[in-house]
Amino acid sequence: MSVVRITHFTDPHLYGGEHETLRGVQTLPALTAALAHARARDWPPDAVLVTGDLVQDDPAGYPHFRRLFGELGVPVLCVPGNHDEPQAMRRELAAKPFVLDGGYVDFGRWRIVLLDSCIPGSASGALSAQALEGLRAALSDAGTRHCMVCLHHHPVPMSSRWLDRVGLNNAAEFLHTIDAHRNVRAVLWGHVHQNYDALRKGVRMLATPSTCAQFAPNSDDFAVDRRPPAYRTFELRPDGSLLTEVVWLEQHAGGSSRSACSAA
Numbered sequence: 180m181s182v183v184r185i186t187h188f189t190d191p192h193l194y195g196g197e198h199e200t201l202r203g204v205q206t207l208p209a210l211t212a213a214l215a216h217a218r219a220r221d222w223p224p225d226a227v228l229v230t231g232d233l234v235q236d237d238p239a240g241y242p243h244f245r246r247l248f249g250e251l252g253v254p255v256l257c258v259p260g261n262h263d264e265p266q267a268m269r270r271e272l273a274a275k276p277f278v279l280d281g282g283y284v285d286f287g288r289w290r291i292v293l294l295d296s297c298i299p300g301s302a303s304g305a306l307s308a309q310a311l312e313g314l315r316a317a318l319s320d321a322g323t324r325h326c327m328v329c330l331h332h333h334p335v336p337m338s339s340r341w342l343d344r345v346g347l348n349n350a351a352e353f354l355h356t357i358d359a360h361r362n363v364r365a366v367l368w369g370h371v372h373q374n375y376d377a378l379r380k381g382v383r384m385l386a387t388p389s390t391c392a393q394f395a396p397n398s399d400d401f402a403v404d405r406r407p408p409a410y411r412t413f414e415l416r417p418d419g420s421l422l423t424e425v426v427w428l429e430q431h432a433g434g435s436s437r438s439a440c441s442a443a
């Protein structure tokens with residue numbers, strides 16, 4: 180069995196307008212640059228993963244996303260974020276290579292579980308009873324596969340008062356489900372526009388910086404971090420260990436942080 184390679188982009192916040200900005204960053208050029216950077220490195224991965232806020236409350240952003248990611252020749256796994264427009268997202272990304280609407284996808288010895296954590300009209304999130312049941316089922320019947328669970332909202336505190344008001348409301352239920360299964364190796368989210376990497380009960384807990392503007396870590400009040408756009412790569416190994424790297428687009432402003440972890 181070989182290593183499964185995933186490239187993770189999150190929170191591109193696209194608009195219909197090609198030069199629109201979010202907190203000083205032109206979001207479409209930033210995403211285009213991040214994708215080009217990734218494609219110039221270890222390409223292709225087995226899949227691309229995108230954890231929400233594909234657009235900034237503007238359904239006209241989806242055609243840009245479809246154009247950029249639709250011809251890569253690899254599956255593009257997406258979960259929605261609080262700034263997405265669910266109906267437009269489903270309509271614009273209805274066909275392959277896009278995979279939406281929860282469920283899971285298996286790659287070799289790994290199962291990637293996709294969860295919709297959005298509450299209509301709310302910046303915070305929650306998993307419905309149906310989503311939690313889907314998670315339990317996906318983990319229970321994974322057989323010998325290792326699992327990585329992906330959602331938009333953070334299920335653990337980020338040490339940031341304003342962000343922690345808009346996390347996953349029923350995180351305790353989610354974590355209880357994670358804890359009840361021994362095959363979860365990683366939980367991955369977007370939403371927080373910053374890097375996060377911790378180990379919780381043997382499970383790697385990871386957030387990836389946005390492909391556009393970042394939020395300052397450990398800030399009680401909203402604050403923008405001037406770090407550049409970024410994305411994350413994964414090597415998911417057959418033994419359940421993983422190697423992950425955050426790649427910042429301007430090396431002088433942060434470089435990359437590479438870290439390995441053994442299976443729990």
Ligand SMILES: [Fe+2]
Nearest residue numbers: 190232260370
């Ligand atoms: Fe976002």
